Amino acid sequence: MQLFPALFFLLGIPSGAPGAHIVQYMYGCEWDDETDEVVNGYRQIGYDGEDFMVYDQKTETWIAPVQQAVHTKQKWDKDKADLAYWKYYYTQICPDWLKKYVEFGRSSLMRKDLPSVSLLQKTPSSPLTCHTTGFYPDRADLFWKKDEEELHEDVVKGEILPNHDGSFQMSVDLDVSGLQDEDWGRYSCVFHLAGGQEVSKRLDKRDIRTNRKTNDGGFDTGLIGGVLGGIAVLAVIGCIIGFFVYKKKHPKGFRATNTCEMSSLAGEDPAVKKGSSEEQSMLKTSA
Missing domain, CATH: 2.60.40.10 (Immunoglobulins)
Known part of the structure; x- marks a missing residue:
């Protein structure tokens, strides 16, 4: 079984509170690539380095670890449409995004080389x-x-x-x-x-x-000759390959970069946009 977790972080500073404060969001899901089962989904909100609100996927309710969050918990628990959205997000949307990330990075995530x-x-x-x-x-x-x-x-x-x-x-x-x-x-x-x-x-x-001395006063080339010789050869090969790769990628020098090249591929995780406004509102009333 290969378990792939997806974990996302967002940081922000809430308005309406004196001084500077830190809001932390942590959300994600876990997917078993053998059973295709979504093992777990989680969403946690922190305030100034301490737990503030936690979403319980099993009960589809919010948990308030501190007294200051109880009012917000009661308010969010009444919003059935919002709770239904998060249930759908963690069982459908998040796993789909996670599978895309795994596929895009498969060459490194699944890489195993013996020495x-x-x-x-x-x-x-x-x-x-x-x-x-x-x-x-x-x-x-x-x-x-x-x-x-x-x-x-x-x-x-x-x-x-x-x-x-x-x-x-x-x-x-x-x-x-x-x-x-x-x-x-x-x-x-x-x-x-x-x-x-x-x-x-x-x-x-x-x-x-x-690299100890041999009977004739020389050195056994096993360590010094083998290691240093290998490093020298690899260095020369690396320089040659690097030069041709550079020439291939830069035939005419620098060029302007399209900053939107990746946007159509990666898209935007809807959880980022979804969670920002409502959780900022929560912090205004609870902080």
């Missing part, structure tokens, strides 16, 4: 690093395990960091100073992506990339 996994070590006495890069989204976990048990001791986990291409990277270190040679094969580095996908790499000395 490449590398074993890195500076010297034989240094901690062994399991490094993953290129995964998306950032809802992921990385850990070491021995046999089938996750390790918590002698382990240092790094933060999830962004890459320039929008993907992410993460690493976790394991202290191998007391590790016996016969036990190396019992250890694995496991990457877990939200949704259940996993990548596991068993610990093998032959797979470790390092």
Whole structure:
């Protein structure tokens, strides 16, 4: 089940009240793309950072969290036409808008990329690093395990960091100073992506990339040559691609932009226009 929430915020300053005050609107709905069920609809109004009014979709009434909102609640509960509109909005209009947003952003919302996994070590006495890069989204976990048990001791986990291409990277270190040679094969580095996908790499000395000196006085090119060489190649390719994309999009330099290009596609959420006048009126009488 993939649950998609829609959440909208509006801010305003009510008139008729001394000083500056903040009105907050939060409304939205949740849709299950497998069952096509609208799970929940909600509309909340805040005043100066505190709850003021909450719409209850199940009972089709308003809830007043504070005494100052009771008068407005009683008034709005009598407006059956308005309550019927909000019921229709949260069961029909809001889900339709949410489905459009999901479709427009499907490439990013549904994107899942598994990473490449590398074993890195500076010297034989240094901690062994399991490094993953290129995964998306950032809802992921990385850990070491021995046999089938996750390790918590002698382990240092790094933060999830962004890459320039929008993907992410993460690493976790394991202290191998007391590790016996016969036990190396019992250890694995496991990457877990939200949704259940996993990548596991068993610990093998032959797979470790390092920049330590070799017997001939040089350096093992596994880490330095591989990483820096890869970065250099990607940088050159990125520059070439960027140049042609720029030339294609800007064949004659700058051009005027039609600010209305997106209006016909996106339209306007009727809840924004619907809620503004009546809720401003509420605040005049209740503030």
